[in-house]
């Protein structure tokens with residue numbers, strides 16, 4: 449693997465994401481030789497840490513995520529890390545940071561290449577982008593920026609942030625990260641759809657009845673109530689992860705596997721995204737909040753949550769496209785906190801066709817993304833000793849050894865940033881369409897919130913969400929496959 453010289457600056461270097469995901473992922477890339485001798489990382493945050501203290505943190509992060517490591521490698525890797533106490537709102541601090549970046553560039557022969565990573569609360573993204581520009585932090589080689597989610601709060605704020613970023617970075621150098629796009633089974637959607645005639649030939653409006661995407665979480669909002677109040681499930685999960693998965697499920701076949709072709713195929717689909725009307729939102733969307741039990745808080749009792757809050761911790765709804773292989777087919781989704789189990793899964797439900805055996809179950813193609821990774825096809829066959837039809841599963845699963853080889857999403861996506869592959873990142877024009885859809889739904893809800901009885905369902909924790917979500921379907925013959 450070719451060694452890529454670079455100085456990387458992480459804003460939010462003492463945070464949870466950096467510790468649990470970024471440092472272990474960078475270590476793996478270091479072990480593979482993608483970044484090796486000619487790289488340095490500057491971790492910044494407000495705390496007054498020393499370089500040595502940061503390096504201890506790096507070492508801890510690696511030991512926490514790796515069963516076995518070569519201690520010399522950990523030590524050598526950590527020696528490439530430098531800490532800079534930096535308040536992102538203080539303009540003067542950018543000059544100190546710039547000087548350190550220049551020194552490290554020279555010391556490590558980084559060829560003027562720079563990667564900036566915004567691993568902080570999203571309210572700071574615009575400020576950081578502005579000061580990278582007005583304090584001239586970009587350098588003479590490549591300059592790339594990785595932006596965590598959420599990218600904006602609605603279309604208007606996303607447009608503003610995009611402008612602030614574009615002042616220093618071209619669209620091709622902006623990597624809007626969505627870690628779902630780094631997941632093995634999400635990356636498996638296109639090969640599955642396009643390399644199997646068995647699947648490719650049924651992927652059409654005539655055969656598919658509906659597609660269902662479920663991303664359920666078992667945790668509540670935990671300590672993040674204050675942030676969650678400004679977001680809600682629709683903005684937090686649908687605007688990014690669910691829309692990305694649905695785009696992969698509904699896009700036409702790309703001309704080839706180049707990033708530009710993949711994005712062109714996604715864009716062709718998204719141009720035909722149907723923005724729901726008020727009536728459609730009221731009929732096909734359900735929002736809800738989890739209730740408390742003897743031992744757990746309901747959402748409205750959580751810290752920093754208003755006791756009359758109308759922020760949804762659960763949402764189910766429908767997405768449709770006017771064009772593409774599944775034009776007009778309903779793509780249902782649901783996501784929520786404090787649900788039965790942590791699960792990310794896709795169910796593709798096929799239409800019934802007339803047959804001489806009478807009423808039989810539908811054929812479903814299920815893709816489990818998390819926590820198990822597997823694909824199975826639910827099909828019908830004959831019962832052995834009596835007349836009738838039984839259901840069986842044809843499964844595609846992974847061995848223990850294969851599972852151990854699957855890299856974390858962040859490792860994959862960071863590698864892509866280093867090798868300049870934007871295939872699995874969100875293009876601005878895609879994001880814009882996602883926000884147009886989300887804003888339309890949010891506007892209907894905002895209006896409904898002014899009514900005497902806003903439509904907010906309640907649900908018992910650790911079950912499958914509000915009962916009302918069983919009635920969002922277009923026809924009485926549809927229901928959730930995963931229950």
Ligand code: NAD
Pocket residue numbers: 459460461462463464465466468492493494495534535536537566567568569570596597598627
């Ligand atoms: P965090 O709160 O743990 O870390 C925030 C960091 O910002 C800390 O290092 C903190 O010291 C620093 N900081 C705060 N104010 C500052 C200031 N004024 N100047 C300089 N530094 C300041 O947050 P996190 O969980 O690491 O999340 C970071 C980003 O990553 C968010 O956008 C989040 O949505 C995204 N993300 C996180 C995870 C995760 O697992 N933690 C997963 C996906 C996406």
